[in-house]
């Protein structure tokens with residue numbers, strides 16, 4: 001029996017189907033490059049207040065959809081709301097990025113809350129419901145909604161160091177010195193993240209993306225235990241509970257190790273960072289999985305020929321198979337809005 005085509009090109013591509021044109025969204029599409037985001041941000045108080053105020057979080061999630069008509073919206077939140085909901089102190093120091101009171105031992109771990117009962121996330125779940133309701137009437141229901149979380153290793157790296165760190169030295173050192181502690185933390189994050197993603201799906205997210213930002217820090221001997229295995233466990237828990245939802249894995253910087261994820265059939269798509277050779281991806285990944293990416297955000301910031309060439313190379317290499325156009329990482333705040341308009345035009349033109 002054939003199912004009807006989904007009205008969303010993005011969902012069609014996640015199902016591995018050919019699409020009449022390449023669907024497009026951008027990581028960090030709601031953000032500081034948009035004047036309307038900066039307006040709301042100025043009214044919201046702290047960044048976390050914005051994440052936890054459904055009315056405002058819904059508004060900023062929808063801003064880039066109204067302006068550019070992207071094929072998918074991504075929930076406005078952050079990967080660090082999970083440690084916050086577990087009871088860790090998390091704040092965003094203006095101009096400095098995230099800060100957390102580090103959790104470094106079994107005692108700290110014992111103080112964290114029940115991973116399956118994260119009530120602090122209720123307002124985020126409400127945002128998902130509101131966005132989905134609004135999307136049913138915007139663009140004829142063709143815009144899909146993506147939920148997300150961070151991968152256990154990436155979130156653990158912030159929880160242990162208390163901030164972003166070069167080469168994630170504190171979490172790597174833990175992997176050698178106290179693997180038992182790290183395993184307990186990662187297991188807790190698998191539980192918490194799975195339950196959080198299932199709640200997002202139940203509230204209306206059709207796909208969820210797992211952000212593994214720091215897999216590149218892992219030497220080969222540690223990659224399976226701390227990246228591949230926890231991500232696979234998380235994906236399987238989510239798909240086991242909600243088989244209809246799609247899971248996208250964006251493991252930044254892991255290069256050829258991306259092929260390891262093609263052995264996990266529950267993954268609908270793999271995100272490609274900008275360093276990935278698209279011709280390699282067309283051969284090594286695309287026959288087995290939908291790929292998403294991977295324009296260098298700085299080519300978008302530069303605009304002009306850099307942008308046109310970047311888009312052309314990606315479309316030429318990947319348009320033969322299931323592909324979702326995206327950036328290779330988040331859009332940079334100084335990017336001119338006109339360059340994003342040009343990107344949309346170029347991708348739509350094919």
Ligand SMILES: Cc1c2[nH]c(c1CCC(=O)O)Cc1[nH]c(c(CCC(=O)O)c1C)Cc1[nH]c(c(CCC(=O)O)c1C)Cc1[nH]c(c(C)c1CCC(=O)O)C2
Nearest residue numbers: 027028029030031047074075076077078079097098211213
């Ligand atoms: C590592 C990581 C974080 N957050 C995230 C990651 C994984 C992806 C990656 O590798 O970038 C993921 C994230 N963060 C944000 C989203 C929202 C959805 C989207 O539009 O993509 C998503 C998916 C909003 C945000 N998260 C943050 C902002 C900026 C906050 C502001 O408006 O002041 C936004 C829009 C803050 C944040 N949050 C984080 C950092 C390091 C920072 C500071 C950097 C910065 O200021 O750009 C942690």
